[in-house]
Amino acid sequence: MESKRIATLTLDDGRSIELPILSGTLGPDVLDLHNLAKLGLFTYDPAFFSTASCSSKITFIDGDAGLLYYRGYPIEQLAQKSDFLEVCYLLLNGELPDAAQKEEFRSLITHHTMVHDQLARFFNGFRRDAHPMAVMVGVVGALSAFYHDSLDINNSGHREISAHRLLAKVPTIAAMTHKYNIGEPFVYPKNKFSYVENFMYMMFATPAEDYVPNPVLVRALERIFILHADHEQNASTSTVRLAGSSGANPFACVASGIAALWGPAHGGANEAALKMLEEIGDVARVKDYVQGVKDKKYKLMGFGHRVYKNMDPRASVMRQTCYEVLKELDLANNKLFELAMELEKTALSDPYFIERKLYPNVDFYSGIVLRAIGIPTNMFTVIFALARTIGWVSQWNEMIADADHKIGRPRQLYMGETKRDYVPMEKR
Numbered sequence: 001m002e003s004k005r006i007a008t009l010t011l012d013d014g015r016s017i018e019l020p021i022l023s024g025t026l027g028p029d030v031l032d033l034h035n036l037a038k039l040g041l042f043t044y045d046p047a048f049f050s051t052a053s054c055s056s057k058i059t060f061i062d063g064d065a066g067l068l069y070y071r072g073y074p075i076e077q078l079a080q081k082s083d084f085l086e087v088c089y090l091l092l093n094g095e096l097p098d099a100a101q102k103e104e105f106r107s108l109i110t111h112h113t114m115v116h117d118q119l120a121r122f123f124n125g126f127r128r129d130a131h132p133m134a135v136m137v138g139v140v141g142a143l144s145a146f147y148h149d150s151l152d153i154n155n156s157g158h159r160e161i162s163a164h165r166l167l168a169k170v171p172t173i174a175a176m177t178h179k180y181n182i183g184e185p186f187v188y189p190k191n192k193f194s195y196v197e198n199f200m201y202m203m204f205a206t207p208a209e210d211y212v213p214n215p216v217l218v219r220a221l222e223r224i225f226i227l228h229a230d231h232e233q234n235a236s237t238s239t240v241r242l243a244g245s246s247g248a249n250p251f252a253c254v255a256s257g258i259a260a261l262w263g264p265a266h267g268g269a270n271e272a273a274l275k276m277l278e279e280i281g282d283v284a285r286v287k288d289y290v291q292g293v294k295d296k297k298y299k300l301m302g303f304g305h306r307v308y309k310n311m312d313p314r315a316s317v318m319r320q321t322c323y324e325v326l327k328e329l330d331l332a333n334n335k336l337f338e339l340a341m342e343l344e345k346t347a348l349s350d351p352y353f354i355e356r357k358l359y360p361n362v363d364f365y366s367g368i369v370l371r372a373i374g375i376p377t378n379m380f381t382v383i384f385a386l387a388r389t390i391g392w393v394s395q396w397n398e399m400i401a402d403a404d405h406k407i408g409r410p411r412q413l414y415m416g417e418t419k420r421d422y423v424p425m426e427k428r
């Protein structure tokens, strides 16, 4: 990247250094700090409020304007006009597929949806009531054992087959996780179904009767997958990149991403937001609950975002999807949805939230839609992980494909003890 401008840093001891200012195609310029080490200085930016950890061409977010682009395409257009596998192709390859490429990709993914039958044995090591995210971390990580030896991550063909395997098999493992949790037999994928239909079939079908996916619910879940597919350098994607920078195989890297996503401040927020709505219970209690937030007793789950200081564009699409699904299911006067809209209205008119630029994020409405589709609450973050797998894999692939990439190794500001000698027991 060429730099057109220079920043000069001058220290109080008179030393100074020139730091190149780099510009991307969109978004804020960045200070290239490589030269800072010459001054014997580190930067200090815990939680990375002002730090770009990499350059990327995959996803762009403008938090102030509330914009989200996958490879330059606005999320609203993709959610309305595209389908999830086409979005996966776009994120992975950088361009929308033509008809032949799209059909070849669909066929490739479809024919990789089965998992090695030995993998089913891993589930038996978990209690039936284990949280599905714990099972997902374990079983997706275990895929390493099946493919680790046939994987040279510096071979682009090996990276591509791994991407296809993960994209194809994570839904199968996710559905197996649910079936294990509820004590029903695993349902094998059927190639006649689309990607989303197949997932719903494996989740809800039983050997006892035929299952026909509801097209409205399939479309709603497809939209949820599209909205959650990637989101630049969020906590779980940064985890995948850092794990991948050591040369770890993509299955282990994606398992680390699933683990990071589980936290309630990140992907666990959809489960927490729905539990919050159920705890509030009635529109009449919204004001008291919001007061508790302002008194800092708890956070408003599904609200706020590190980057978005405007409405998360995904939340707007989610709200519309919520309305459509509830209308289709004749649940339009759904109490939770009415509660969510009242909570949003109350919060967005309150100075506490306005001053802190707290708006609903993607997790605020997604739980209501997932519940209406019939997905149990403990599977909400698994759905997020399923959708985000393509983002993690695309970001991992972009990093490894860069021949100049290095192992990530942040430094620290040491605040511990200065040098001291060992104290023998009799003197302690």
Ligand code: SDX
Pocket: 228, 230, 231, 233, 234, 235, 264, 265, 266, 267, 269, 293, 298, 299, 300, 301, 302, 303, 304, 305, 306, 307, 356, 358, 361, 362, 363
């Ligand atoms: C996702 O990064 C991504 O892109 C993530 C994601 C993705 O697609 O990968 O978009 C998915 O993780 C969405 C976020 C889901 N999390 C939640 O909904 C949990 C609730 N939200 C918060 O925990 C919080 O908003 C974060 C973690 C999302 C962001 O927190 P920051 O950026 O670290 O900001 P902060 O905690 O410093 O908050 C700034 C102020 C504080 O108040 P003051 O100390 O200034 O008085 O805002 C307050 C916070 O207390 N605040 C909230 C709040 N979020 C922030 N107060 C009440 N409720 C909230 N939800």
